[in-house]
Amino acid sequence: MKVLVTGFDPFGGESINPAWEAVKCIRNEIAGAEIVTMQIPTVVGRSIERIHEKMKELQPDMVISVGQAGGRFGVTPERVAINITDARIPDNEGNQPIDEPVFADGDAAYFSNLPVKAMVQAIKDAGYPSSLSNSAGTYICNHVMYGILYYIHKEFPDVRGGFIHVPYAASQAVNKPNTPSMAIADITAALEAAIEAAVRNTCDIRAVGGEIH
Amino acid sequence: MKVLVTGFDPFGGESINPAWEAVKCIRNEIAGAEIVTMQIPTVVGRSIERIHEKMKELQPDMVISVGQAGGRFGVTPERVAINITDARIPDNEGNQPIDEPVFADGDAAYFSNLPVKAMVQAIKDAGYPSSLSNSAGTYICNHVMYGILYYIHKEFPDVRGGFIHVPYAASQAVNKPNTPSMAIADITAALEAAIEAAVRNTCDIRAVGGEIH
Amino acid sequence: MKVLVTGFDPFGGESINPAWEAVKCIRNEIAGAEIVTMQIPTVVGRSIERIHEKMKELQPDMVISVGQAGGRFGVTPERVAINITDARIPDNEGNQPIDEPVFADGDAAYFSNLPVKAMVQAIKDAGYPSSLSNSAGTYICNHVMYGILYYIHKEFPDVRGGFIHVPYAASQAVNKPNTPSMAIADITAALEAAIEAAVRNTCDIRAVGGEIH
Amino acid sequence: MKVLVTGFDPFGGESINPAWEAVKCIRNEIAGAEIVTMQIPTVVGRSIERIHEKMKELQPDMVISVGQAGGRFGVTPERVAINITDARIPDNEGNQPIDEPVFADGDAAYFSNLPVKAMVQAIKDAGYPSSLSNSAGTYICNHVMYGILYYIHKEFPDVRGGFIHVPYAASQAVNKPNTPSMAIADITAALEAAIEAAVRNTCDIRAVGGEIH
Numbered sequence: 001m002k003v004l005v006t007g008f009d010p011f012g013g014e015s016i017n018p019a020w021e022a023v024k025c026i027r028n029e030i031a032g033a034e035i036v037t038m039q040i041p042t043v044v045g046r047s048i049e050r051i052h053e054k055m056k057e058l059q060p061d062m063v064i065s066v067g068q069a070g071g072r073f074g075v076t077p078e079r080v081a082i083n084i085t086d087a088r089i090p091d092n093e094g095n096q097p098i099d100e101p102v103f104a105d106g107d108a109a110y111f112s113n114l115p116v117k118a119m120v121q122a123i124k125d126a127g128y129p130s131s132l133s134n135s136a137g138t139y140i141c142n143h144v145m146y147g148i149l150y151y152i153h154k155e156f157p158d159v160r161g162g163f164i165h166v167p168y169a170a171s172q173a174v175n176k177p178n179t180p181s182m183a184i185a186d187i188t189a190a191l192e193a194a195i196e197a198a199v200r201n202t203c204d205i206r207a208v209g210g211e212i213h
Numbered sequence: 214m215k216v217l218v219t220g221f222d223p224f225g226g227e228s229i230n231p232a233w234e235a236v237k238c239i240r241n242e243i244a245g246a247e248i249v250t251m252q253i254p255t256v257v258g259r260s261i262e263r264i265h266e267k268m269k270e271l272q273p274d275m276v277i278s279v280g281q282a283g284g285r286f287g288v289t290p291e292r293v294a295i296n297i298t299d300a301r302i303p304d305n306e307g308n309q310p311i312d313e314p315v316f317a318d319g320d321a322a323y324f325s326n327l328p329v330k331a332m333v334q335a336i337k338d339a340g341y342p343s344s345l346s347n348s349a350g351t352y353i354c355n356h357v358m359y360g361i362l363y364y365i366h367k368e369f370p371d372v373r374g375g376f377i378h379v380p381y382a383a384s385q386a387v388n389k390p391n392t393p394s395m396a397i398a399d400i401t402a403a404l405e406a407a408i409e410a411a412v413r414n415t416c417d418i419r420a421v422g423g424e425i426h
Numbered sequence: 427m428k429v430l431v432t433g434f435d436p437f438g439g440e441s442i443n444p445a446w447e448a449v450k451c452i453r454n455e456i457a458g459a460e461i462v463t464m465q466i467p468t469v470v471g472r473s474i475e476r477i478h479e480k481m482k483e484l485q486p487d488m489v490i491s492v493g494q495a496g497g498r499f500g501v502t503p504e505r506v507a508i509n510i511t512d513a514r515i516p517d518n519e520g521n522q523p524i525d526e527p528v529f530a531d532g533d534a535a536y537f538s539n540l541p542v543k544a545m546v547q548a549i550k551d552a553g554y555p556s557s558l559s560n561s562a563g564t565y566i567c568n569h570v571m572y573g574i575l576y577y578i579h580k581e582f583p584d585v586r587g588g589f590i591h592v593p594y595a596a597s598q599a600v601n602k603p604n605t606p607s608m609a610i611a612d613i614t615a616a617l618e619a620a621i622e623a624a625v626r627n628t629c630d631i632r633a634v635g636g637e638i639h
Numbered sequence: 640m641k642v643l644v645t646g647f648d649p650f651g652g653e654s655i656n657p658a659w660e661a662v663k664c665i666r667n668e669i670a671g672a673e674i675v676t677m678q679i680p681t682v683v684g685r686s687i688e689r690i691h692e693k694m695k696e697l698q699p700d701m702v703i704s705v706g707q708a709g710g711r712f713g714v715t716p717e718r719v720a721i722n723i724t725d726a727r728i729p730d731n732e733g734n735q736p737i738d739e740p741v742f743a744d745g746d747a748a749y750f751s752n753l754p755v756k757a758m759v760q761a762i763k764d765a766g767y768p769s770s771l772s773n774s775a776g777t778y779i780c781n782h783v784m785y786g787i788l789y790y791i792h793k794e795f796p797d798v799r800g801g802f803i804h805v806p807y808a809a810s811q812a813v814n815k816p817n818t819p820s821m822a823i824a825d826i827t828a829a830l831e832a833a834i835e836a837a838v839r840n841t842c843d844i845r846a847v848g849g850e851i852h
Contacts, residue, residue, distance in 0.1 A: 012425070069426035073817050082293050082322055082347070086423030098419055099330075109295055109322030117312075127810040129820060134295070135348035137426035165426055170825055171766040178712050181768060183822035186809055206311055210299030212225070213282035213350035213378055286604050340597040342607060383612055384553040391499050394555060396609035399596055438851070495852035506721050508748055508773070512849030524845055525756075535721060535748030543738075560721070561774035563852035591852055632737055636725030638651070639708035639776035639804055 001033035001199060004060040005191075006051060008067050008140065011042035011092055018169040019066040022187035030192055031199045036060065042140050044085060044095045048102075048147030055156060062160045062198060063148050064114070066191060067141035069165035070172070073180040074129030075190040077116040078136040078163040081146035082109045086138035102146040110149035112162030115197060115204035119164075122197035128182070128190040132209045136163055164194060214246040214412060217273040218404075219264060221280050221353065224255035224305055231382040232279040235400035243405055244412045249273065255353050257298060257308045261315075261360030268369060275373045275411060276361050277327070279404060280354035282378035283385070286393040287342030288403040290329040291349040291376040294359035295322045299351035315359040323362035325375030328410060328417035332377075335410035341395070341403040345422045349376055377407060427459040429621060430486040432477060434493050434566065437468035437518055444595040445492040448613035456618055457625040462486065468566050470511060470521045474528075474573030481582060488586045488624060489574050490540070492617060493567035495591035496598070499606040500555030501616040503542040504562040504589040507572035508535045512564035528572040536575035538588030541623060541630035545590075548623035554608070554616040558635045562589055590620060640672040640838060643699040644830075645690060647706050647779065650681035650731055657808040658705040661826035669831055670838040675699065681779050683724060683734045687741075687786030694795060701799045701837060702787050703753070705830060706780035708804035709811070712819040713768030714829040716755040717775040717802040720785035721748045725777035741785040749788035751801030754836060754843035758803075761836035767821070767829040771848045775802055803833060 007023030010016055020039050028035050038054055040047045055063060069076065083101045090096040116132055123130035136142035145163035152159045166187045173181035182190075220236030223229055233252050241248050251267055253260045268276060282289065296314045303309040329345055336343035349355035358376035365372045379400045386394035395403075433449030436442055446465050454461050464480055466473045481489060495502065509527045516522040542558055549556035562568035571589035578585045592613045599607035608616075646662030649655055659678050667674050677693055679686045694702060708715065722740045729735040755771055762769035775781035784802035791798045805826045812820035821829075 067426070072426070073812065073819060079297075079351075080295050080322070082295075082324075084292075084324070088421060088423045088425055096421075098421060098423070099417075107321050108324060109293070109320075111295075111297070111321060124813045127813060129809065129812045129815075129818070131816065134351055135424075135426075138347055138423035139425045141426055170768060170821065173712065173768045174763045174766060176768075177770065179768070180712060180819035181821075182809065183825050185824075186822050204312075208301060208309075208311060210301045210311070210351035211348075212301055212352045213280070213285070213348075213354055286599065286606060337600045340600060342596060342599040342602075342605070344603065383555065383608065386499065386555045387550045387553060389555075390557065392555070393499060393606040394608075395596065396612050399609050493852070498852070505723075505777075506748070508719050508721075508750075510718075510750070514847060514849045514851055522847075524847065524849070525843075533748075534746050534750060535719070537721075537723070537747060560777055561850075561852075564718075564773055564849035565851045567852055630738075634727060634735075634737060636727045636737070636777035637774075638727055638778045639706070639711070639774075639780055 002036060002058060002060040003033050003062045003195060004036050004054060004058055006038045006040045006065045008042045009039055012089055014172060016169060017068050018166050018184060018187055019068050021169060021184045022166060022191055023066050025188045026192055031196045033199045042092045044091050044097055044140060044143060047140055047144050051148060052151050055151060064162055064164060065144050065148060066164050066166060070168050072165055072167045074131060075123050075187060076131055076133040076165045077119045077194060078112060078133050078145055078165060079116055080109050080111050080134065081136055081142050081149055083146060084138055085143050088139060091140060102143050103150050106150045110146060110153060113160045114162035115201040117207045117209050118197045118201040118205045119194040120209060122193040123190045126189060126193040128186055133165060134211055164191065215249060215271060215273040216246050216275045216408060217249050217267060217271055219251045219253045219278045221255045222252055225302055227385060229382060230281050231379050231397060231400055232281050234382060234397045235379060235404055236279050238401045239405055244409045246412045255305045257304050257310055257353060257356060260353055260357050264361060265364055268364060278357050278361060278376045280378055283381050285378055285380045287344060288336050288400060289344055289346040289378045290332045290407060291325060291346050291358055291378060292329055293322050293324050294349055294355050294362055296359060297351055298356050301352060304353060315356055316363050319363045323359060323366060326373045327375035328414040330420045330422050331410045331414040331418045332407040333422060335406040336403045339402060339406035341399055346378060347424055427625060428462060428484060428486040429459050429488045430462050430480060430484055432464045432466045432491045434468045435465055438515055440598060442595060443494050444592050444610060444613055445494050447595060447610045448592060448617055449492050451614045452618055457622045459625045468518045470517050470523055470566060470569060473566055473570050477574060478577050481577060491570050491574060491589045493591055496594045498591055498593045500557060501549050501613060502557055502559040502591045503545045503620060504538060504559050504571055504591060505542055506535050506537050506560060507562055507568050507575055509572060510564055511569050514565060517566060528569055529576050532576045536572060536579060539586045540588035541627040543633045543635050544623045544627040544631045545620040546635060548619040549616045552615060552619035554612055559591060560637055641675060641697060641699040642672050642701045642834060643675050643693060643697055645677045645679045645704045647681045648678055651728055653811060655808060656707050657805050657823060657826055658707050660808060660823045661805060661830055662705050664827045665831055670835045672838045681731045683730050683736055683779060683782060686779055686783050690787060691790055694790060703801055703803060704783050704787060705803050705805060709807045711804060711806045713770060714762050714826060715770055715772040715804045716758045716833060717751060717772050717784055717804060718755055719748050719750050719773060720775055720781050720788055722785060723777055724782050727778060730779060741782050742789050745789045749785060749792060752799045753801035754840040756846045756848045757836045757840040757844045758833040759848060761832040762829045765828060765832035767825055772804060773850055803830065
């Protein structure tokens, strides 16, 4: 099995992106699966096109994109991506689309076909905070997650894919009062646990994991 | 114009539901539109069926459901509902569906066709905290929002509909440390501002209101 | 019995101060006690001198100063004031003392001699969030609380005094994401409940109300 | 120079105490100073007596006690200890004093004579979140900090002492939603940075570090 794992470059004035810092340290074999990591730009369109090209070239069995969610307390697999891009801040090339569809011919949303609850459980079993998220936002993270699932739906029906949000690295929180963070090494370990769960579980577990709101 | 506004009964051990407490005090005419309020049960299936029946009987031009989102800091219109019910706690009749579709023949998600950004702006202009939410959760609130939009899509194509989440009432937060709340009268005023914006704006405003994650 | 209740003027770029907005609406008689309200400037030194002069003139039996604590979730009586002024921002006349004693000849700290736990309980019984705070900060609020207790200690041994912090008003939180707030009318009602408890209880109640940290 | 650093044993139902987990890994020499670590019990009275005995035996130049402050986002040196013990939960031997002085003949409060702002700056320079805290709570942490400063005041006038609160370890936050945490190794590194700053700075730095409330 081949697993493509991507992480974004820094954006929003940050000097690092904990997603890429953690992804680049993931070991290159997990539970028998080959792990291929790739940095992608925090840019509307180009981000997902880089992944699309890599999917065609590498033919991975699974695609997991990882992004920074400043303010979150743990490592949070995403359940669903919605067909909208609504940017709070310009991307790294200055684009700031407001309320535009990711793909005009796509569905309103796509659910991840990764075993997201098994991934949450595996992260927690490894000793790190985690919960299932029901919103990947409306910025490049949701954009890329939607794009991966769109291409899976249109071109790669046997591939599984999804997205994981990670908190700020500790160093990013130094001048942000009351902001949670994690050690990069812990984020890497949490991602490895999640990937292992995704590799080992074809179907998701049945577990209480919803949110009241 | 006729606007149907619903609020849930109490659930999760609470003695009141701020949604209904606020909804029942909404004035019966806003910007020329007639407002009809209705309490609905916090019950999977029955909640949306009660609304469905009322839509057939009343033939409203707009349907807005209001629900409690304990932990939120302001009054938050919802952008989208997803086709899943994943209950963290049993509903008021003991049902606790896990990862089931709301309607098996529905789309993966429906976007609200209310002018949600204009509603957020109107609430803020009235002096109350508000932001656009991208997740109505996976419990009865999302369930009802999805159901309203499903029936609009299938049976009432000219009707506009959506959902607004409100914080705990102050009295509910008395024994919940570090939990935000609002006065019921302020929630009512915020809802009236939102409804007025929905009545007056056929199309949404173009405004930066997305979330990075 | 005469009770002097003070509230600060706006500071830190805010157009209102919820402390004064709420204090000025307190009714002028509570449980048989006469309530005298006074606005004081958010200024090092002058704030406490204004109160000192008023104490000499009015000869109140009780002095309660009320201040804004942006970020708090409820109305929080303070347990103790410490002998330091360490200003994060300049006051309304541009003073910004760093690590200076409030009064060089004062004790390291003074505990309020108000029945603070009875006041917390009364606020909660009235339906508003409240808890006992163990730090009034190091800005003008702590400065004034320390000053009141210093003058009680030195000149008015029969007077009781203390401080109550209040959250942002709802209107102040409009452009502050994830910031708790309260309705001004609710803050007034909570203060009235606290004052009534202070008037009625010479000694504090015995209640679990400490903080682990 | 000899530095005594203490960490508490687990309490409140936790299986570990991040304070001790981090303290026991501190290297035994920092900036030329010898570091002696000691576990102390989370017990009223006994905790401070264990430190008192060790101070007499070891004759350290500096005493730093470290404790868990679940809910904090960073490593937070404490400015001041107050003369009260008000326990929210029973200690590890079942004691739960309410509103009792730590030492009846002690001052109302003692300020730490460690260079607390230099320590905060050093932790941040090392890449970890930190801020100066103005309340060590009213439980065993404040109790021990007060006791150390009381004994310094009464018996060891040349000794410097204080307290540092640390967040939950990541593993403790696994089942606590929306709770910040740090990696144990990062807490250790932050404590080492703080100790180094305390060893190197006889006087504190002049820096803006106060709190508005």
